[in-house]
Amino acid sequence: MKKKLYQTYRSMTRWVKRQIRNPRKRLVLEAVAVAAIIIAIISLVTSGKKVNTEGIKEGVSYIKSLEKKDTSEIEQEIKEIKRAERKAALESGEINVWAQFNDSVILGDSRAVGFEVFDCVDGSRVFADAGATIRKIPEYIDGIKAVNPSSIILCFGINDVSIGFWKTCEEYITEYDQMIQQLQEALPDATVYVNSIIPATDPAFQKSEKWREIPDWNEQLKAHFEETGVPFIDITEEVEEHKDLYDVDGIHMRKEFYLYWGNAIIMEVTENE
Incomplete structure (x- = not known):
């Protein structure tokens, strides 16, 4: 199960990395993320539940921060995450190198x-x-x-x-x-x-x-x-x-x-x- 989750994670990070490298795709990715947040807010409002505006503000703030980051900086962050995950999987024997x-x-x-x-x-x-x-x-x-x-x-x-x-x-x-x-x-x-x-x-x-x-x-x-x-x-x-x-x-x-x-x-x- 852990191996499948790791493989899924690897595929997702690889996809995100490809999108971020392309300015147009990166813009689309950010737009989709914003749209998802808006839909979530509407759903919460219509359901009568109390909306956690602080959490939403943090999410929007994070998305906006991506615009200010250099692509190479984002790629490096992804690289470090993948490296740490792979090292852990190697040491635990979950991945056959x-x-x-x-x-x-x-x-x-x-x-x-x-x-x-x-x-x-x-x-x-x-x-x-x-x-x-x-x-x-x-x-x-x-x-x-x-x-x-x-x-x-x-x-x-x-x-x-x-x-x-x-x-x-x-x-x-x-x-x-x-x-x-x-x-x-x-x-x-x-x-x-x-x-x-x-x-x-x-x-x-x-x-x-x-x-x-x-x-x-x-x-x-x-x-x-x-x-x-x-x-x-x-x-x-x-x-x-x-x-x-x-x-x-x-x-x-x-x-x-x-x-x-x-x-x-x-x-x-x-x-x-």
């Missing part, structure tokens, strides 16, 4: 391989290899087209930073844009998402000091993709909250972390539907 990957594919390196190894996502939807960088993306395109997903999640970075193909993050971003463009041209109906790079930790720096630069790369990647409109999945918070879930090598993550990672991915996908 992995069941929601049935229209997505994950691309990436050995960290992304974990989605398949730990039986999180079906292997047919995971295109990843140990040591892979974004230059591997073109090799996956035919396989992705066969699956025909609506969402493509890119989980690269650990090798990209250290391998030496790109001297700076700016050079890396230039080639990343090219790879994303190839995906968009091959699958025009799919949305491409870029996942932040999971930082390395000790003892990983014994293998590459370059990995200390990952937080800086993430900042530049996030700024760039937010500017270009490519959805960016920032899992910095999840990593910070679950530092105890790093594997002993300081590079990979334990099975338990993938639940939090998967939830962050689906949150972003849901918000962009």
Whole structure:
């Protein structure tokens, strides 16, 4: 029952969000709300019941406040509500996160391989290899087209930073844009998402000091993709909250972390539907 209520809530908030984004639909939405209040007042008056004018004033005041709010502010409020609800549902086990990957594919390196190894996502939807960088993306395109997903999640970075193909993050971003463009041209109906790079930790720096630069790369990647409109999945918070879930090598993550990672991915996908 709770699961059905949550799904209904998610559908309603998604619909409201779409209406608010469109100024005309937003005006209609406000008009409908006002009309509903007027009808309620008339019904109360004709029924002879005492009308709570204070409650009505509060309702009208709230509707008027929507006009003054920036659309992005409203969207952020909805986003935070959905995030809190989803987190609660995840922790209680009411939602099966992995069941929601049935229209997505994950691309990436050995960290992304974990989605398949730990039986999180079906292997047919995971295109990843140990040591892979974004230059591997073109090799996956035919396989992705066969699956025909609506969402493509890119989980690269650990090798990209250290391998030496790109001297700076700016050079890396230039080639990343090219790879994303190839995906968009091959699958025009799919949305491409870029996942932040999971930082390395000790003892990983014994293998590459370059990995200390990952937080800086993430900042530049996030700024760039937010500017270009490519959805960016920032899992910095999840990593910070679950530092105890790093594997002993300081590079990979334990099975338990993938639940939090998967939830962050689906949150972003849901918000962009």
